Amino acid sequence: IYPFRVLTGAISPDGKYLAYSDTKGIRIQLVATGETRVIPQPEELEGKQVDWEVVGPWFPDSTRFVANAHPIGLFQGFNQGGWYSPGSSIWVVSVLGGPPHKLRDNAVAYSVSPDGSWIGFGTNKGSLGDREIWLMGSGGEQARKVFETDKEGSIAGLNWSSDGKRVLYVKTDQSGNTLLSRDLQSGPPTAVFGPVEMKRVNDFFWLADGRLLYSVAEPDSFFGSHCNFWEMQLDRHTGTPIGKARRLTNWTGFCMSGMSITADGKKLAFLKFLGKQTSFLADLAPGGTRILKPRHFPLSESSEGVVDWTPDSKDIFFISFRSGTHAIYRQSLDQDIAEPVLSEGYGRNPRVTPDGKNIVYLGIGENGPPPT
Numbered sequence: 216i217y218p219f220r221v222l223t224g225a226i227s228p229d230g231k232y233l234a235y236s237d238t239k240g241i242r243i244q245l246v247a248t249g250e251t252r253v254i255p256q257p258e259e260l261e262g263k264q265v266d267w268e269v270v271g272p273w274f275p276d277s278t279r280f281v282a283n284a285h286p287i288g289l290f291q292g293f294n295q296g297g298w299y300s301p302g303s304s305i306w307v308v309s310v311l312g313g314p315p316h317k318l319r320d321n322a323v324a325y326s327v328s329p330d331g332s333w334i335g336f337g338t339n340k341g342s343l344g345d346r347e348i349w350l351m352g353s354g355g356e357q358a359r360k361v362f363e364t365d366k367e368g369s370i371a372g373l374n375w376s377s378d379g380k381r382v383l384y385v386k387t388d389q390s391g392n393t394l395l396s397r398d399l400q401s402g403p404p405t406a407v408f409g410p411v412e413m414k415r416v417n418d419f420f421w422l423a424d425g426r427l428l429y430s431v432a433e434p435d436s437f438f439g440s441h442c443n444f445w446e447m448q449l450d451r452h453t454g455t456p457i458g459k460a461r462r463l464t465n466w467t468g469f470c471m472s473g474m475s476i477t478a479d480g481k482k483l484a485f486l487k488f489l490g491k492q493t494s495f496l497a498d499l500a501p502g503g504t505r506i507l508k509p510r511h512f513p514l515s516e517s518s519e520g521v522v523d524w525t526p527d528s529k530d531i532f533f534i535s536f537r538s539g540t541h542a543i544y545r546q547s548l549d550q551d552i553a554e555p556v557l558s559e560g561y562g563r564n565p566r567v568t569p570d571g572k573n574i575v576y577l578g579i580g581e582n583g584p585p586p587t
Contacts, residue, residue, distance in 0.1 A: 226483075241308060268285060268323075275331045285302070300339070304317055325373040347363045367389070377421075384397070392416075415431050427448070526570070535553070
């Protein structure tokens with residue numbers, strides 16, 4: 216359907232439009248007909264290469280949405296904080312025509328409040344990402360800082376409750392990511408998911424009915440190959456989970472992020488993606504300071520990643536999805552054929568023992584406990 220790789224997208228509250236960005240810019244599609252038009256590049260960015268990020272949700276009137284323009288090639292991955300603020304800028308795009316209108320430099324917009332009066336954004340990058348969350352009016356006015364963390368951490372991904380009084384965001388430190396809920400006016404944050412749970416969460420969205428919709432990588436997922444949607448009810452006033460989480464889908468072969476939903480809750484838009492790992496083999500120059508003759512190894516179109524060597528450095532072990540499930544293979548450097556070593560029950564982190572006779576790994580199913 217799309218000739219260029221889609222980066223981000225969001226559906227309008229009335230369900231009439233789908234705004235999305237690809238490697239060529241921003242586009243708006245009329246959902247009923249599929250008719251698509253390109254948003255012209257603002258004069259300030261003419262001749263410059265940027266990655267556009269469409270921010271959801273739209274403004275409630277379905278005529279405008281927020282977009283970020285980022286220095287090209289700086290995307291960190293959805294579960295690694297996405298893009299950062301240095302060099303990025305925030306823009307408003309109208310379906311009525313014309314180029315985007317800039318609101319702010321060196322900032323990354325996260326979301327628009329339910330009533331459309333505020334835009335949440337991040338700025339002031341530290342060692343792990345942006346350290347401050349701010350709010351500004353829909354026209355960029357009355358900007359004020361609401362949350363911050365120290366230079367060794369980061370906070371990102373502001374999400375609103377339906378009444379606009381409480382938010383969700385992700386705090387990152389040396390222990391990992393934590394999903395927090397917090398009142399915008401006062402009070403300490405409440406933890407929704409800790410670092411262990413967040414290792415498998417790709418993205419999240421707080422629905423108007425109080426449910427938290429989130430994408431979770433399955434235990435056997437490898438580079439975004441296997442995720443499903445889950446839901447959990449959150450208290451609108453305290454942000455604490457109510458009851459147990461429930462799995463909504465039973466999909467395989469891809470993962471999801473960037474959720475947006477129509478005002479009536481009947482249509483959900485999301486980005487479907489599949490990661491791929493490719494490994495290379497190269498010779499080391501004398502002194503070990505340069506590599507020579509890099510080449511694709513093993514030579515396959517599947518997602519494959521080298522994990523370890525045999526002690527004599529003649530064979531490699533790698534993880535591959537070539538059979539439709541992630542498995543461990545062994546291949547000699549002078550051979551074209553890989554030998555399957557473990558075809559079922561693989562979890563993660565394989566390592567060859569020092570004597571080269573065994574492989575230690577974390578298994579799933581009957582071969583081991585599910586990874587946390």
